[in-house]
Amino acid sequence: MDDELEQALEGIGPRLRALRTERDITLTELARTTDISVSTLSRLESGSRKPTLELLLPLARAYGVSLDELVDAPPTGDPRIHLKPVKAHGMTMLPLTRRPGGIQAYKLVIPAGPITQPEPKTHEGYEWMYVLNGRLRVMLGEHDLVMKPGEAAEFDTRVPHWFGSADGEAVEFLSLFGTQGERAHLRAAPRKRSEG
Numbered sequence: 692m693d694d695e696l697e698q699a700l701e702g703i704g705p706r707l708r709a710l711r712t713e714r715d716i717t718l719t720e721l722a723r724t725t726d727i728s729v730s731t732l733s734r735l736e737s738g739s740r741k742p743t744l745e746l747l748l749p750l751a752r753a754y755g756v757s758l759d760e761l762v763d764a765p766p767t768g769d770p771r772i773h774l775k776p777v778k779a780h781g782m783t784m785l786p787l788t789r790r791p792g793g794i795q796a797y798k799l800v801i802p803a804g805p806i807t808q809p810e811p812k813t814h815e816g817y818e819w820m821y822v823l824n825g826r827l828r829v830m831l832g833e834h835d836l837v838m839k840p841g842e843a844a845e846f847d848t849r850v851p852h853w854f855g856s857a858d859g860e861a862v863e864f865l866s867l868f869g870t871q872g873e874r875a876h877l878r879a880a881p882r883k884r885s886e887g
Contacts, residue, residue, distance in 0.1 A: 699762055699763060700742065702762075702763055703738075703742050703747075703762055704738035706763065710754045710756070711736070718732050725750060727746060747762065781801065781804075781855075782799050782800060783800040784799050787865075796865065797865070797868070800861065800862070801827075801854075801855060801861060801863075805859060806856060811830055811851035811852055811853040812853065813849050813852070814848050816848040816868055816869055817847055817848060817868070818867065820854070821842075822841065822863075823864055823865065824861070824862065825840070825861055827854055827855075827862045828857035829844055829853075830851075831844070831851075832851060838864075
């Protein structure tokens, strides 16, 4: 068996245990849901039992994940971006790019909730933001702005900045961020005049 396959098989047990722990499910509850014995589930999680397709399919179904996610399969050349959301600073960030370095793209979602107290931060880089839905409050240095859908902002992140919901409702926006100070530029051709 090649090393990559062996590593993938060894990683299944800890992933199964992490999924069960995250969902706060006991082995007994999982056994009832999957029709797999408690001892088999325990041995799968500890790595003392090799996983088979017959065991992994009901587990993937019970956890609501794909089989690829369960076994941490390598990407197969599928051109679609498979978003893995990250929660930080009260927001959900969906990375839209994978390449290291250069400009990174994200979709950010601020959930509805109480309006938070602004805490401006600074860091190296340059950011471009475009509001998709909701009203985004942006504090940038001494400026306090409310951006609506279709509006964009571009700024040096060394200037103290903060953003959040302007009215407690959910906000969705796109962010392009470059750590080396790359600037995002939009270019549009001038409109041709219609002859009439």
